[in-house]
Amino acid sequence: MNPRIPLRPLALVPLVTVSVLLAGCGARVEGASEAGAGPVTVQRCGEEVEYTTPQRVVAYEGGSADKLFALGLVDHVHGYVMPPANPPVEESPWAEDYAAVEFLSDDLLNRELVVDAEADLVVAGWNSGFSDQRGITPEILDGIGVQSFMHAESCFNYPGHPERVTPFEGLYTDLERMGRIFGVEERATELVEGYRERVAAVEEQVPxxxxxxxxxxxxxxxxxxxxxxxxxxxxxxxxxxxxxxxxxxxxxxxxxxxxxxxxxxxxxxxxxxxxxxxxxxxxxxxxxxxxxxxxxxxxxxxxxxxxxxxxxxxxxxxxxxxxxxxxxxxxxx
Structure with missing residues (x-):
């Protein structure tokens, strides 16, 4: 966004049947990744990164939290950081999920907040959450044992490991990668297929x-x-x-x-x-x-x-x- 708003150890579950309870616009996936067979390797801006299943996620901005909630992962989310630019979470389709986790700050993301929250994963974008200037980058978090997930859409100018996808493909990519990290691949596939169908339906109506x-x-x-x-x-x-x-x-x-x-x-x-x-x-x-x-x-x-x-x-x-x-x-x- 506007540059004034610099504008994310347990193991994976083996293949199991995931029970999805639809609730409003989101869903809660019961039993996702509560026990299992070890870490999974997923790309983070073109870099191969090994993840273990997070249980205390900190999400920066609505887009990060929405992706987690859409995948039914509210039980894995500790809390969220929501800068003033973001409209009230009560207006969100996932308002109940926001209410079920902690509001951590209305400031920019920083390392102290992440450490105090005892986060095991931070979900954010590059230069919209993660920032060299503010001293919170995936490399810094790696060094203190905190996992990080960056939105693929934001990796365009990520130093050392740039990744370029179209913005909507970035959304789909993030959901699929999160699905692997949390062992909810079926839910991720369901979401992505639904979003692709909705986009196609719009395109069919273009004059x-x-x-x-x-x-x-x-x-x-x-x-x-x-x-x-x-x-x-x-x-x-x-x-x-x-x-x-x-x-x-x-x-x-x-x-x-x-x-x-x-x-x-x-x-x-x-x-x-x-x-x-x-x-x-x-x-x-x-x-x-x-x-x-x-x-x-x-x-x-x-x-x-x-x-x-x-x-x-x-x-x-x-x-x-x-x-x-x-x-x-x-x-x-």
Whole structure:
């Protein structure tokens, strides 16, 4: 996201029958990885890493916790760190799971917090949780005996072990890797297949007209922050039938100038809605900006609000896609 928000020993169960109890939008997997046959090797940003089954997971941001809860792993989660940008967890499809674990902090992730929590796994993204500057990296955690899991979508510029996947493929990859770590492969497969089907259903409804040019506005007044092609909003735009005006940028969240935004003449602007920076404030800024006055999206007031958790890597990306695709269909008549 915006750089001001630097913007995750027990053994595996052998192959067993996993009982899945559906509850709301998530599920609890009973008996997952409670005893078993030793560690499993799973990639972490292109690096082969050996994991033992975690029992005290600390998750940073909603996307990390949502992935764990969607896999039915609430019993393995000790708590979560939720910075102010994240909307209230009570609004989450997994609100009951959030209520069942500890809220650890509304600050940025740090090593002291992880140690105090006696975490055995930290789930976060690179530069959105893990950070060289703040002294909490997978290597540092390895050195103190704490396992780490990084979102594949965030590995694009991870030093030493970069990994590049499209944002939605990053979501699927994370669920599959977590499924192996926790011994819930069947649940992971079920989720991924369901998400792929939902994406395909959206694509089937895309009108045949030319793609609508779309600008993602994250934040910034002097210069805007936006989405390159390495973050989920890019895939949301493209799968829904739009065209990200900065889709040729091999970047994640990045700063651009207002002039190229105006020159691209976006017909729709997606507003990323932070918990601490409401969408309406951003819309008010855009509609009062003389530079943006003749941009078609501003002139026609074609603003679509994307929830923060629909814009960072997590299961709610698919919800965001479906909502935005419906918006575009209605806009195109």
């Amino acid at each position: 045949e007209e030319a793609a609508v040019p779309v600008f993602l506005y994250d934040s910034g007044t002097d210069q805007p922050f936006t989405a390159g092609n390495q973050v989920p909003p890019h895939d949301i735009i493209e799968h829904a039938g739009g065209s990200n005006i900065f889709g040729d940028l091999e970047q994640r969240w990045t700063q651009v100038g207002w002039e190229p935004v105006v020159e691209a003449e976006p017909e729709v602007i997606i507003i990323l809605d932070y918990g601490d920076q409401p969408a309406q404030e951003k819309i008010d800024f855009l509609t009062s900006s003389p530079a943006m006055a003749e941009v078609p999206a501003v002139r026609e007031e074609n603003f679509f609000v994307l929830d923060y958790n629909e814009g960072i890597s997590g299961p709610r990306n698919i919800d965001g896609l479906e909502k935005f695709a419906e918006y575009l269909r209605e806009l195109q008549g």
